[in-house]
Amino acid sequence: MMMSAEVAEVVAVAGLTVHHYLGVATILFGLGFAGVVSSRHLIRTLMCVELMLNAVNLVFVAINNHVNPSDLSGQVFAIFILTISAAEAAVGLAIVLALFKNTASVDVEDFSRLKW
Amino acid sequence: MFESTLFWIFATVAIGAALGVVLAPSVLYSALSLIVVFFSIAAFFLLNNADFLATAQVLVYGVGLTIVMLFGIMFTGDTPLKARVGKIGRLLIASISSVALFALIFTSVMGFNIKQFPASAQWITELHEQGSTLAIGQLLFSKYVLPFEVASILLLGAMIGAIMLSKKTFTSQEPGLTFSIQEGRLKPTLSAEWRKDVGFVEAEVAEEEVLATEELKKECSL
Numbered sequence: 182m183m184m185s186a187e188v189a190e191v192v193a194v195a196g197l198t199v200h201h202y203l204g205v206a207t208i209l210f211g212l213g214f215a216g217v218v219s220s221r222h223l224i225r226t227l228m229c230v231e232l233m234l235n236a237v238n239l240v241f242v243a244i245n246n247h248v249n250p251s252d253l254s255g256q257v258f259a260i261f262i263l264t265i266s267a268a269e270a271a272v273g274l275a276i277v278l279a280l281f282k283n284t285a286s287v288d289v290e291d292f293s294r295l296k297w
Numbered sequence: 298m299f300e301s302t303l304f305w306i307f308a309t310v311a312i313g314a315a316l317g318v319v320l321a322p323s324v325l326y327s328a329l330s331l332i333v334v335f336f337s338i339a340a341f342f343l344l345n346n347a348d349f350l351a352t353a354q355v356l357v358y359g360v361g362l363t364i365v366m367l368f369g370i371m372f373t374g375d376t377p378l379k380a381r382v383g384k385i386g387r388l389l390i391a392s393i394s395s396v397a398l399f400a401l402i403f404t405s406v407m408g409f410n411i412k413q414f415p416a417s418a419q420w421i422t423e424l425h426e427q428g429s430t431l432a433i434g435q436l437l438f439s440k441y442v443l444p445f446e447v448a449s450i451l452l453l454g455a456m457i458g459a460i461m462l463s464k465k466t467f468t469s470q471e472p473g474l475t476f477s478i479q480e481g482r483l484k485p486t487l488s489a490e491w492r493k494d495v496g497f498v499e500a501e502v503a504e505e506e507v508l509a510t511e512e513l514k515k516e517c518s519l
Contacts, residue, residue: 196301203339203406209315209334211399216319219391221378224369225324231362232315235338238354246345250424251416253432257441258351260433262349262486263357264448268455270362272306274369275462287373 202243210236223277223287227270234266300344307344311337318336328366335359346421485513 209232216229238259245255281287310333317330335358342351416424424432437445 196298197304197344200407200409201304201308202345203409204403205341205404207399207403208312209338210402211317211395212312212315214398215391215395217390218394221320222324224366224373225318225327227369228318228327228366231331231358232318232334235335235358238350239338239341240344242345242347242350246347247413248411249414249416250346251414251420252431253436254440256347256429256433257436258345259350260353260437261441261444261448263353264452267357267362268452270365271459272462273456274365275459277369278372279462281373286379295400 191240199243201237206236206239206243209233209239221289223280223289224274226289227273227277230273231266231270234262234269238262303340304344307337307340311341324370325367328363328370331366332363334361335363346424346429349426349433 188224213232214227216232217226220226220229235268241255241259245253277287280292284291286292314330314333314337318327318334321327335354339351339354339359342348342354380502
């Protein structure tokens with residue numbers, strides 16, 4: 182209990198709580214979502230997806246450090262997200278390049294072949 | 298106080314650069330501001346005792362991933378998109394939906410309150426002196442060893458998939474017949490030996506070529 186009071190004191194002095202990080206992560210996530218919805222360039226859409234993944238990573242790490250710093254499971258989860266996003270970016274870019282080779286376009290609106 | 302100052306600096310930089318990613322006129326500028334976002338998130342990781350993850354963030358995202366993105370931009374060329382009707386409507390829908398999502402997450406996140414399990418002072422000093430690499434490695438190879446292996450298989454699959462997707466030509470079973478993509482269409486080419494072996498005259502070959510193209514188009518649904 183003494184430790185908890187000390188931690189609380191440190192946080193109060195720094196004026197920095199986990200909510201600050203959560204707020205920033207939420208803003209980044211929202212911006213990434215806006216980019217995914219509004220962007221017409223395929224590569225920019227991919228970049229905005231990366232932005233959203235990064236915001237989630239930030240939440241994992243901040244909450245891990247806030248709730249239980251002696252168990253680094255949150256950071257391990259963030260590492261897995263990092264792995265998945267690297268794979269996603271590689272496959273996504275390969276798909277973009279294949280689409281570009283076939284249609285000579287990177288405009289999302291040109292790829293409406295599956296639309297009824 | 299120092300941490301707080303750093304936080305506000307990096308928060309401003311991160312949000313500004315994220316705005317740049319979404320709103321920059323050229324994709325190249327968005328890729329460059331994405332690098333800034335990644336580096337400031339690495340700084341947030343450092344502020345949260347995650348030094349290993351900060352390094353991985355800089356290496357994987359800040360350097361590796363953005364270079365892949367820049368390669369993609371290089372390959373596709375940074376040509377401006379054709380003007381379309383309904384741009385205002387799309388922007389309106391995007392901003393309304395993202396603001397709604399932001400408000401939803403923000404209100405639920407700000408009420409976040411969970412029981413804390415503070416670590417001992419000894420652990421914190423150990424973490425500060427030795428870094429988190431050892432602890433993460435132990436977790437990764439004991440408690441999370443199965444997800445770790447699954448992730449490695451996934452990476453292998455993604456690598457093979459990416460190579461297959463970006464391959465230039467299709468190979469055929471027929472020895473004298475090769476296919477290449479030209480201007481978005483599959484084009485078969487017959488080698489001279491193959492023509493001689495089969496004994497096609499030129500006109501027949503031309504017809505055969507057309508048939509092969511049609512068939513392949515159907516098969517590959519190009």
